[in-house]
Amino acid sequence: MTLDQLPVNQPAKIQRLAKTGLTSKLVEMGLYPGKDIKVIFKAPLGDPLAIDVDGYTLSLRKSEASQIEID
Amino acid sequence: MKVALVGNPNSGKTSIFNHLTGLNQKVGNYPGITVDKKFGPLVGQKDVQILDLPGTYSIYPKSQDEEIVTQVLGDKKHEDHPDLVIMVVDITNLERNLLLYSQIHDLGLPTIIALNMMDLAERKGVNVNISKLNELFQTQGTIPLNARKGTHIDQLKEAISNFKPVESKHSPIVEGEFIDGKVNANSGEQDVWAEKRYTRIRQMLKFCLEKTDEKTSKTLRFDKLITHPILGYAFFLALLFIIFQAIYAWSEWPMDLIDSVFINLSQWTKSNLPEGVLTNLIAEGIIPGLGGVVIFIPQITLLFAFIFIMEESGYMARVVFIMDRFMRPFGLNGRSVVPLMSGVACAIPAIMATRTIDHWKERLITIMVTPLMSCSARLPVYTLLIAVVVPDTSIGFFNLKGIVLMGMYLIGILAAFLASIVFRFIIKSRQMSFLIMELPSYKIPRWNNLTFTLIEKVKVFVWEAGKVIMAISIVLWVMASYGPSDRMEKAVSQIPKPQTEEEVEQYESQVASANLANSYIGIIGHGIEPVIRPLGYNWQIGIALITSFAAREVFVGSMATIYSVGEDFEEDVSLINRMKSEINPTTGSPVYTLASGLSLMIFYAFAMQCMSTLAIVLRETKSWKWPLIQLLYMSGLAYFSALFVYQIMQP
Numbered sequence: 001m002t003l004d005q006l007p008v009n010q011p012a013k014i015q016r017l018a019k020t021g022l023t024s025k026l027v028e029m030g031l032y033p034g035k036d037i038k039v040i041f042k043a044p045l046g047d048p049l050a051i052d053v054d055g056y057t058l059s060l061r062k063s064e065a066s067q068i069e070i071d
Numbered sequence: 072m073k074v075a076l077v078g079n080p081n082s083g084k085t086s087i088f089n090h091l092t093g094l095n096q097k098v099g100n101y102p103g104i105t106v107d108k109k110f111g112p113l114v115g116q117k118d119v120q121i122l123d124l125p126g127t128y129s130i131y132p133k134s135q136d137e138e139i140v141t142q143v144l145g146d147k148k149h150e151d152h153p154d155l156v157i158m159v160v161d162i163t164n165l166e167r168n169l170l171l172y173s174q175i176h177d178l179g180l181p182t183i184i185a186l187n188m189m190d191l192a193e194r195k196g197v198n199v200n201i202s203k204l205n206e207l208f209q210t211q212g213t214i215p216l217n218a219r220k221g222t223h224i225d226q227l228k229e230a231i232s233n234f235k236p237v238e239s240k241h242s243p244i245v246e247g248e249f250i251d252g253k254v255n256a257n258s259g260e261q262d263v264w265a266e267k268r269y270t271r272i273r274q275m276l277k278f279c280l281e282k283t284d285e286k287t288s289k290t291l292r293f294d295k296l297i298t299h300p301i302l303g304y305a306f307f308l309a310l311l312f313i314i315f316q317a318i319y320a321w322s323e324w325p326m327d328l329i330d331s332v333f334i335n336l337s338q339w340t341k342s343n344l345p346e347g348v349l350t351n352l353i354a355e356g357i358i359p360g361l362g363g364v365v366i367f368i369p370q371i372t373l374l375f376a377f378i379f380i381m382e383e384s385g386y387m388a389r390v391v392f393i394m395d396r397f398m399r400p401f402g403l404n405g406r407s408v409v410p411l412m413s414g415v416a417c418a419i420p421a422i423m424a425t426r427t428i429d430h431w432k433e434r435l436i437t438i439m440v441t442p443l444m445s446c447s448a449r450l451p452v453y454t455l456l457i458a459v460v461v462p463d464t465s466i467g468f469f470n471l472k473g474i475v476l477m478g479m480y481l482i483g484i485l486a487a488f489l490a491s492i493v494f495r496f497i498i499k500s501r502q503m504s505f506l507i508m509e510l511p512s513y514k515i516p517r518w519n520n521l522t523f524t525l526i527e528k529v530k531v532f533v534w535e536a537g538k539v540i541m542a543i544s545i546v547l548w549v550m551a552s553y554g555p556s557d558r559m560e561k562a563v564s565q566i567p568k569p570q571t572e573e574e575v576e577q578y579e580s581q582v583a584s585a586n587l588a589n590s591y592i593g594i595i596g597h598g599i600e601p602v603i604r605p606l607g608y609n610w611q612i613g614i615a616l617i618t619s620f621a622a623r624e625v626f627v628g629s630m631a632t633i634y635s636v637g638e639d640f641e642e643d644v645s646l647i648n649r650m651k652s653e654i655n656p657t658t659g660s661p662v663y664t665l666a667s668g669l670s671l672m673i674f675y676a677f678a679m680q681c682m683s684t685l686a687i688v689l690r691e692t693k694s695w696k697w698p699l700i701q702l703l704y705m706s707g708l709a710y711f712s713a714l715f716v717y718q719i720m721q722p
Binding site for chain 2: 025026027028032040043044045058059060061064
């Protein structure tokens with residue numbers, strides 16, 4: 001499953017990142033395999049989404065979240 | 072000594088910079104790019120220069136701003152390459168903040184950590200063993216402080232002044248990524264390195280970080296409200312309305328005050344300096360030109376006060392969050408909304424406000440289309456023309472005049488969005504568009520920082536855009552006040568001299584009209600008549616088109632001068648009546664009809680009739696290319712739309 005399909009408030013762990021031009025940006029912002037994350041709320045229309053990583057909040061577009069594989 | 076201030080966005084870097092430099096900070100340029108360079112001496116120590124680098128998460132740039140950080144830190148020959156780095160670290164996000172620290176350390180730069188947000192750390196139950204941190208991460212010292220309150224800033228200042236560059240044994244935190252202070256060309260992929268760094272940082276943090284992970288649910292609850300599908304937008308709309316009201320209405324009295332001060336100053340100069348060309352230049356060219364620059368300060372100050380509050384409080388990131396989906400198809404950014412809406416009041420502060428958009432292409436599109444929004448300077452033009460050509464009838468409950476006026480505003484908004492779609496395909500950019508950003512925790516804005524921001528914005532506008540505005544307004548003044556050989560004198564001598572006291576006023580306005588019609592601008596106005604005739608205009612309108620290049624509202628005053636009547640058309644209907652009775656000598660029909668009037672309104676809606684906007688676009692894009700493209704595309708759009716409207720409306 002990828003992050004964009006994860007229901008709100010359900011904890012998950014990052015498994016893998018798809019290799020795209022944004023991979024290094026995702027890692028730099030603290031999103032790398034092994035991290036525990038959770039979608040905490042979504043914008044109206046369900047895009048973008050806000051996720052919790054280590055107690056801080058990041059926003060991601062749906063298309064960006066779909067590059068993050070979780071379990 | 073050169074010191075560079077580095078840190079993640081929202082880490083409190085700007086507050087620390089303000090504390091360190093006080094009011095001595097300056098804004099300069101990096102050669103060749105649009106990023107502003109902020110620097111200043113350390114308070115009380117002229118030989119220590121502090122450079123405030125743009126906020127970034129990593130040494131690998133994702134935007135123009137971030138590229139500067141890489142250039143300055145990764146090139147020993149760069150003129151701004153520092154002897155010492157102050158890395159501002161947000162203690163509540165230690166792991167992510169230390170990624171950038173570890174990269175800077177491995178580039179071989181001696182670094183002091185300014186450990187910020189100690190107050191939040193206590194509340195969140197974060198505890199850091201500083202001596203362990205210094206040892207493991209090989210810092211040049213760590214100063215725990217609170218930038219918002221300014222506590223322990225003195226210790227940081229002391230640490231900077233006591234710093235002595237020493238050749239210490241410097242072992243990299245992660246080996247192989249950088250060699251000799253530069254990125255290793257064969258080092259491989261950035262994300263793999265970043266992951267390696269995180270692994271190492273986590274290992275070391277185990278020894279110096281204690282965390283009792285207490286989640287603040289308050290922020291989350293507030294976030295859900297602020298991004299709510301109904302309440303969220305209602306709040307944002309209300310805020311936009313207040314901002315609009317502020318720059319539209321609240322700025323009115325300071326602007327009137329500035330206006331009257333400069334008018335009085337100009338009159339005083341005229342009556343107190345010896346008569347002559349130089350006095351005229353000062354009284355009618357330079358002083359009004361200066362007034363034309365200063366007049367924008369109230370609007371700039373008000374808009375930036377609001378943007379400051381939105382940015383500092385953390386709300387701006389939420390605006391981006393809820394608007395992103397709607398702005399994306401237009402090649403715009405969530406942050407484009409505030410500049411675009413402010414453009415309805417005035418494009419000058421609006422274009423300055425696009426600086427908050429990091430993505431260069433999205434920022435450029437916003438700059439290019441914002442002047443299409445109907446600004447307050449168009450309102451007098453619209454209302455005069457509507458009074459002249461739109462019949463006073465009603466459609467249902469609505470007055471036709473009101474509908475036309477609203478239509479003009481809607482056309483502006485529509486044109487801005489359509490133009491952004493076009494620019495989206497024209498402007499090329501290597502930079503990827505993404506929304507991987509932090510939603511920072513909510514904070515109460517620091518009013519101290521507000522003063523710094525406002526002073527900086529006003530300074531930049533007055534010094535940099537002001538020069539261009541002054542130059543153009545003097546050129547326009549010369550062209551409106553002088554004509555070839557004795558044309559103006561001859562025309563004036565043909566007006567019958569006043570016989571009675573009552574006729575003096577009339578005589579003077581006829582002289583003004585004859586002077587303008589025979590000045591260089593008058594001659595150009597006559598000259599362009601064949602070009603503008605298909606739009607339904609005569610040479611009188613031609614003159615007003617040229618004079619109002621200074622600012623759109625000048626149209627009304629020029630019409631009044633040309634027709635020798637008073638310009639206050641809301642009090643005195645003579646200008647409206649005079650325009651209504653104007654007859655085209657060749658066809659014998661009225662000049663100002665619904666067709667020509669609407670055509671003229673459409674022209675003013677789209678044309679770049681504002682030198683101050685061009686000056687600020689020049690300053691913000693730092694090249695003549697974009698203001699010229701803007702001038703051309705808007706003039707073309709105005710001309711052909713007006714032509715279209717006139718040709719289909721004409722009976």
